[in-house]
Amino acid sequence: MHPHFHEVNANKQVLIRKTNSMYAIVEIAGQQFKVAKDQKVYVHRLQAEEGSKVTFDNVLLLDNNGSVTIGAPAIEGASVTAQVLSHLKGDKVIVFKKKRRKGYQKKNGHRQYLSEIRIESIAATGATKSAKAAAPKAEAIKTATVDYSAMTVAELREVAKEKGIEEYSSLKKAELIEALTK
Secondary structure, eight states, X not given: OOTTSEEEOTTSOEEEOOOOOEEEEEEETTEEEEEETTOEEEEEOOSSOTTOEEEEOOEEEEEETTEEEXXXXXXXXXXXXXXXXXXXXXXXXXXXXXXXXXXXXXXXXXXXXXXXXXXXXXXXXXXXXXXXTHHHHHHHHHHSOOOGGGSOHHHHHHHHHHHTOTTGGGOOHHHHHHHHHO
């Protein structure tokens, strides 16, 4: 029976059943899943060992007993922890291409590499964003002298945009380099 359905008992009283439900919509390996505690999910192959724990911090929505939090785009501090149960392959999919009256047909099979995971916990707060390599890279650009001549015009325009140079889109490469080295 659905947890939010009404149930009538022998005394004709309406009982409203509600379970302590907490679920989250989380992005795992490029796909979004609605997950709850102890749920098993098949996801695209993860680079983790069988039996190991993985944490996903790109939580887009969190529902804790009716109080819904929506991320913009992700919820800061929220995370989902799961255990990798096994690595397996999905069912075979036949890809068949044909062009009529042309004598052209191609048959191809595909089996997706999957991982089966079990959701262990959903945390609303306390998770720190996994530090991407972007922060040290930005520091390195600031500290080291940048060779603008080796960059493409598109890259130079990006740097000019960040530095707030006006009318950067109409400047030529040499003019961009000159403006950036001032």
